[in-house]
Amino acid sequence: VKHLLGIKYLNEADIQLIFETADQFKEVINRSIKKVPSLRDITIANIFFENSTRTKLSFELAEKRLSADVINFSAAQSSVKKGETLIDTVNNILSMKVDMVVMRHPNPGAGIFLSKHVKASIVNAGDGAHEHPTQALLDSYSIREKLGDVTGKKVVIVGDILHSRVALSNIFALKLQGATVKVCGPKTLLPKHVESLGVKVETDLRKALNWCDVANMLRIQNERLDISYFPTTREYTQQFGVNKKLLDSLDKEIVIMHPGPINRGVEITSDVADSKQSIILNQVENGVAIRMAVLYLLASKIK
Ligand code: CP
Numbered sequence: 256v257k258h259l260l261g262i263k264y265l266n267e268a269d270i271q272l273i274f275e276t277a278d279q280f281k282e283v284i285n286r287s288i289k290k291v292p293s294l295r296d297i298t299i300a301n302i303f304f305e306n307s308t309r310t311k312l313s314f315e316l317a318e319k320r321l322s323a324d325v326i327n328f329s330a331a332q333s334s335v336k337k338g339e340t341l342i343d344t345v346n347n348i349l350s351m352k353v354d355m356v357v358m359r360h361p362n363p364g365a366g367i368f369l370s371k372h373v374k375a376s377i378v379n380a381g382d383g384a385h386e387h388p389t390q391a392l393l394d395s396y397s398i399r400e401k402l403g404d405v406t407g408k409k410v411v412i413v414g415d416i417l418h419s420r421v422a423l424s425n426i427f428a429l430k431l432q433g434a435t436v437k438v439c440g441p442k443t444l445l446p447k448h449v450e451s452l453g454v455k456v457e458t459d460l461r462k463a464l465n466w467c468d469v470a471n472m473l474r475i476q477n478e479r480l481d482i483s484y485f486p487t488t489r490e491y492t493q494q495f496g497v498n499k500k501l502l503d504s505l506d507k508e509i510v511i512m513h514p515g516p517i518n519r520g521v522e523i524t525s526d527v528a529d530s531k532q533s534i535i536l537n538q539v540e541n542g543v544a545i546r547m548a549v550l551y552l553l554a555s556k557i558k
Pocket of ligand 1 (some may be wrong): 307
């Protein structure tokens with residue numbers, strides 16, 4: 256396949272191949288070789304219909320490190336504002352001889368829709384509350400780097416599972432690799448049939464943290480939230496926020512992750528986010544190598 260639309264469409268061997276390819280790119284970057292010629296004849300358009308800091312910059316850096324030609328499109332400054340459709344927008348960009356499209360879009364399934372209507376290779380950089388495949392890949396890669404393996408590890412995903420594309424892609428990726436997954440959050444922010452994804456629910460945060468090897472703390476997706484769903488921010492923080500006192504009172508030392516952006520003092524306090532148990536910035540660093548690997552492997556299908 257020439258697209259990466261979701262973890263749902265990958266198997267375990269695909270994930271291992273991406274990790275092994277990322278290992279090689281990470282080694283090259285660590286040797287201060289910041290550019291390789293692999294995608295010299297490939298042009299990539301990054302089209303973002305939703306805000307992003309990490310994913311947008313990480314993809315752009317990955318593309319530049321692979322020597323691809325890069326163009327960036329931000330919906331807010333584009334002719335989308337004049338009524339141009341998604342397909343027209345992308346077909347106009349593709350007529351300039353673009354080979355791959357990296358897209359973030361607020362609508363679930365936008366990447367799947369696009370892949371059926373245009374000729375380029377599509378990489379999903381987050382589609383609404385659906386999937387964020389490269390985030391899940393870099394998250395698992397970071398667990399593998401920190402703990403040696405993902406298989407057999409116990410991971411709890413804490414927070415707004417209902418609206419989180421990071422949660423869904425992580426659940427798919429972790430399960431494929433043989434991790435045990437629990438989700439923890441207010442009942443109003445858990446999908447109704449979340450157990451059907453092969454995860455268990457734990458609504459007591461202390462129990463969840465005492466059980467796990469890794470806690471992936473998620474942001475409340477205020478932009479997708481119906482206010483009536485939500486406990487107040489204060490109640491949320493009291494029940495589901497991680498602070499240093501709670502972390503230090505656990506039976507064991509766990510690994511703390513967060514996909515960003517962080518709402519400091521809500522789901523995680525600064526002394527946890529910045530602690531030695533946190534691998535949050537390692538996740539961001541690994542995102543570049545993972546995206547280099549994904550783009551390199553997809554480009555080999557279209558060359
Ligand atoms: N983790 C993540 O997707 O961050 P951005 O929204 O800043 O890209």
